[in-house]
Amino acid sequence: MSESLPTVKNSTARTRRVSQRVVLTALAAALLAGAATPAVAAPSGTADSSAVPKAAAGQDRPELQKAIQDFVDAGFAGMQMRVNDERGEWVGSAGVRKLGASAKPPTNGRFWSGSTTKAFVATVVLQLVAEGEIGLDAPVAGYLPKLGLDRRITVRMLLQHTSGVFNYSGEFYLDGTFVPGIPSVGKEWVDNRFHAYRPQELVRLALSKPAKFEPGTNWSYANTNYTLAQLLIEKVTGRSLAEEMKRRILRPLKLRDTELPGNRTNIRGPHAHGYYRYEDAGQWKVVDVTRQNTSLLPAAGDMISTTQDLHTFFSALNGGRLIPARLLAEMRKPHPKSGGLFGRYGLGVYVQDTGPDCVGTLLNHNGSVGGYGSLMYSTPDGKKTLTASITSGDAAIDPAQAFPKALNKLVKDVFCGGKAAS
Known part of the structure; x- marks a missing residue:
């Protein structure tokens, strides 16, 4: 690898810089400075007896x-990681x-996983596509006509x-401007981190803004x-997303x-605490944001x-156990104008080229919420994975x-044996 993880060239260098800035804001900035999503609470009496199982x-x-x-x-305050390979x-x-x-x-600890959620949601949608319930290239308005x-x-x-829809948690533009949406950073997010949002109100906000x-x-x-x-999932199935995820992914895989x-604003079971550093009236403050309401990012x-x-x-996903091969191939087709720290974006996953001196193609989707970050990487056959959680401190x-x-x-x-990829 080069000094930084490989990125893919966009139509212009300026577009690529903005894409990278957005990705960093969505993960690193959120993790470090509390942007983008709420975090959740852990009961104060949670035992930590299983904190660090030794490696096999x-x-x-x-x-x-x-x-x-x-x-x-x-x-960073702490990190837990799991690697599965040969x-x-x-x-x-x-x-x-x-x-x-x-x-x-705790290495078996639960955490707010942020945008790794998107890979799960994309999988559910593609399962519905496989069943003929949804058309991958069908207009969304045909399923949700009342949204306009x-x-x-x-x-x-x-x-x-x-x-092209506006990002309700705030939008970056090519000229460097940022248009805020629902409070997702700074003191405003800290003060509102227990607020409950409904998906419909977030969508209405987004659709009230220019594309x-x-x-x-x-x-x-x-x-x-x-x-x-x-x-879309809820309209087509008549069930909540949580129910569909349980039925299609969580129960079959015993997750x-x-x-x-x-x-709910707490994390049940063993977990690490996440913290958020923000500026208030010219003073830097740090708050424990382990408890928060993540309804700010429904399905996101x-x-x-x-x-x-x-x-x-x-x-399981990359090993072909959740969606048919033809749709897994669609999932891995990156859009040519996407790009950034994690590679180019397909359908719910990033596709990263690590070069011939590493593993070649690497799939990932990382995520963050205030105080927490997550990593999820896999080779295309699903046989080599890296998953982790990172917490920020003071x-x-x-x-x-x-x-x-x-x-x-x-x-x-x-993935590269410590060697730099081309």
Whole structure:
């Protein structure tokens, strides 16, 4: 690999810079500075007895422990990680479960997983496509006629972020301006982090704003697309997204620690605490945001999961166990105008080229909510995966520097044997 993870050339360098800025805002900035999504609470009496299971016999891999320690050394509070590959399974953690305490983050801990939710939602939509209930290139307005959507917007455009709809959690434009949406950063988010939102009100807000571009003519990451996908799933099936996810993914794969909590504001079971650093009246403050309401990002980032469940899901998806091969191929077709730190965007997944000196194609979808970040990577056959959770603490960190550097090293150590990819 080069100094940073490989990116894909867009039509202009300016577009690529904006795309990278949006991705960093959606993950690193949210993790470090509390942008983009709410976090959830853990009951105060949660036991931490299972905090750090040791790696399986023969899995002493100091390079992996060093790679996650690098995140802590960069200023993050803690990290837990799980790697599954030809050498078996490795699990480990670094940093602290809670500021002021010495216990490490639990390696079986639950966490707010943010936008990894999108890969689950895209999978449900594609299952409905496979069943003939939804047309991948059919107008969304045909299923949701009351919203007043542009009839050129198709189901595919929602999943690949090419609809052009305004991002209700705030929108970046090519000239560098930012148009705010629902409070998602700073003191305003902190003060509103327990507010309950309904998908319909978020969609109405987005549709009240001018479209960012004509449907299908460009790419821009927007949470609105996946909230619309939730409404689509619920309209077609007559059941809630949470019910459909349980029926189609969670129960078949026995993902017992993954859920869409709705308006519940706590994380049940073992977990690490996440913190948010923000400015208030010229003073920097830090608040524990483990408890929060993630209904701000319905179907776009409101899930709770574990590294084990993310591994099981992503391995099954890429191993061809959840959707037919033809639709898995569609999922992996990246849009040529997409790009950024994680690669180019397909349908609910990023497609990253790590080069001939690494593993070639790498699939991923990472995520964040206030105080929490998640990583989910897999090779195309699902046999080699990396899943992790990162929590922020009270340190001032530059997200454009610390996060990409640590992530680049981690991906190299796991998938490239520590060698730089071309």
